[in-house]
Amino acid sequence: MASLEAVCRAMVPAVRAAGAALDRDPATVAGLARLPAADLLRCVATPPAYRGGCRPPDGLVLSGTSCLEWTVALEGIAYGDPAVALACPGPSLPGAAVTGLGDEDQREWFFSRLTGAQWTFFAMTEPAKGSAMTELGTRLENGRLYGEKCHVMNGARASAGVVFCRRAPGPWGIEAVLVDGAGPHAEQEHTLGLRGTGLSRIRFDGVAIPPDRVLGRHLPPLRRGFAGALRALQRCRPPVAGIALGVAEAACDYVREHRPALPSSAGLAELTGRIAAVRRLVHEAAAALDRGKGNPRRISAGKARACSLADEATRRAAELLGPASLAEYPWLERMRRDMRGFEFLEGAGDIHRLSVFQGLLTGEFLPTP
Numbered sequence: 001m002a003s004l005e006a007v008c009r010a011m012v013p014a015v016r017a018a019g020a021a022l023d024r025d026p027a028t029v030a031g032l033a034r035l036p037a038a039d040l041l042r043c044v045a046t047p048p049a050y051r052g053g054c055r056p057p058d059g060l061v062l063s064g065t066s067c068l069e070w071t072v073a074l075e076g077i078a079y080g081d082p083a084v085a086l087a088c089p090g091p092s093l094p095g096a097a098v099t100g101l102g103d104e105d106q107r108e109w110f111f112s113r114l115t116g117a118q119w120t121f122f123a124m125t126e127p128a129k130g131s132a133m134t135e136l137g138t139r140l141e142n143g144r145l146y147g148e149k150c151h152v153m154n155g156a157r158a159s160a161g162v163v164f165c166r167r168a169p170g171p172w173g174i175e176a177v178l179v180d181g182a183g184p185h186a187e188q189e190h191t192l193g194l195r196g197t198g199l200s201r202i203r204f205d206g207v208a209i210p211p212d213r214v215l216g217r218h219l220p221p222l223r224r225g226f227a228g229a230l231r232a233l234q235r236c237r238p239p240v241a242g243i244a245l246g247v248a249e250a251a252c253d254y255v256r257e258h259r260p261a262l263p264s265s266a267g268l269a270e271l272t273g274r275i276a277a278v279r280r281l282v283h284e285a286a287a288a289l290d291r292g293k294g295n296p297r298r299i300s301a302g303k304a305r306a307c308s309l310a311d312e313a314t315r316r317a318a319e320l321l322g323p324a325s326l327a328e329y330p331w332l333e334r335m336r337r338d339m340r341g342f343e344f345l346e347g348a349g350d351i352h353r354l355s356v357f358q359g360l361l362t363g364e365f366l367p368t369p
C-alpha cells in the first residue's frame with residue numbers, strides 16, 4: 001500500500017491550496033473536479049468496469065471495492081485537507097452502499113451518472129430524529145418517497161443519491177432507494193467547519209421510486225433492510241477514521257515544521273505513536289471488512305479513537321504554537337473547526353464507545369483468531 005500513500009502525499013500541496021480556497025468560498029467546490037486527488041478518490045471507490053475514462057494516477061492498481069484502499073486514500077488526501085477529501089465529486093460514501101447492496105443494473109445506473117464533476121449523497125439523518133436507523137420517518141409509500149433529511153453532504157448539488165427510508169414498520173421494513181439527485185426541495189445548511197462539504201436539508205415530496213431503484217432488490221428483506229443498511233454504514237466508518245487520522249498526523253507535522261526545535265517533552269513523538277497504533281486498528285478493521293469478516297465493535301473503536309486523536313492533536317498543536325496560534329496559523333484554525341464534524345459524521349463518539357463497551361462485555365471485541 002506504500003505507493004498509494006506516496007501518490008497521495010505528492011498531492012498534498014494542491015489539496016491544501018484547494019482546501020483553503022474552499023473554506024474562504026465554498027463555491028470553488030466546482031473546481032475540485034480538476035484535482036488529480038478527485039480522480040484518485042473516484043477510482044478508489046469505483047469498480048474498474050464502471051470507471052469510464054477515469055484512470056488511477058501513476059499506474060496504481062485499485063480494486064475500486066476495497067475499504068482498506070479507500071481508507072488509505074482518504075487519510076492521504078485529508079492530510080492535505082479533510083473538506084476536500086469529503087467534497088470532491090464522485091461516488092464517495094453512497095458508492096460504498098451501491099457497491100455493497102446493489103445488483104448489476106443498479107451499479108450501472110449509479111456509476112454511469114458519474115462521468116465528470118457529479119456529486120452523490122447518502123441521506124440517513126432526519127430533523128428531530130437524527131441518524132437512529134430504527135426511528136426513520138421517511139416513507140416509501142406506493143412507489144413514492146415522502147420525508148425530510150438533514151446534514152446530507154453534497155446533497156443540494158448531487159446528481160444521484162441513496163436515501164434510507166421505511167416501507168413498513170420494524171427493522172425489516174427499512175429500505176435504501178436510489179434517487180436522481182435531491183430534487184427541487186433542497187437547500188444548503190450553514191456550517192462553521194467543513195464548509196465545502198455543502199451539508200444540505202432535503203425534502204422528498206412524493207418522488208417516484210420505480211421498483212428497480214430499491215437497492216438490493218435481489219436480496220431477501222433480511223439481508224437488505226436494517227442489516228444491509230448497517231453493513232453499508234460500517235464500510236464508511238474506517239474511511240472516516242482515516243480522514244481523522246490524516247488530520248491528526250498533519251497537525252503533528254505542522255508543529256514540527258513551525259517549531260523545529262521543540263523538546264521531546266512536548267510529547268509529539270508519543271502522540272505520533274498513538275496515531276500509528278490507531279491506524280493499525282483502523283486498517284485491520286478495514287481489511288477484515290474486505291474479507292467479509294467485519295467486526296462492528298472494532299470498527300467503532302477505530303472510528304471513535306481516530307476522531308479523539310484529531311481533536312487532541314489539533315488542540316495540542318494550538319497549545320504548542322502559542323497563545324495566539326489560531327489567529328497566526330489559519331490552517332490550524334480551520335482544522336480546529338473542521339475536526340468537530342468527524343465526531344458526528346458516521347455516528348457520534350458516544351454511540352461508538354457504547355458499542356465497544358458492549359463488545360467487551362460480550363467478548364465480541366477481541367478479534368477472532
Ligand SMILES: Cc1cc2nc3c(=O)[nH]c(=O)nc-3n(C[C@H](O)[C@H](O)[C@H](O)COP(=O)(O)OP(=O)(O)OC[C@H]3O[C@@H](n4cnc5c(N)ncnc54)[C@H](O)[C@@H]3O)c2cc1C
Pocket residue numbers: 121122123124125129130131132150151152153194197199340341342344345346347348349350351354
Ligand atoms: C460533517 C458532517 C457530515 C454529515 N454527513 C451526513 C450525510 O452525508 N448523510 C447523513 O445522513 N448524515 C450526515 N451527517 C449527520 C450525522 O451522521 C449525524 O449527525 C450523526 O450520526 C449523529 O447523529 P444524531 O444527529 O442523531 O445525534 P444524536 O444521536 O442525537 O446524538 C446527539 C448526542 O447525544 C449523544 N447520544 C445519543 N444517544 C446516546 C446514548 N444512547 N447514550 C449516550 N449518548 C448518546 C451522542 O453521542 C451525541 O453526542 C453528517 C454530520 C456531520 C457533522
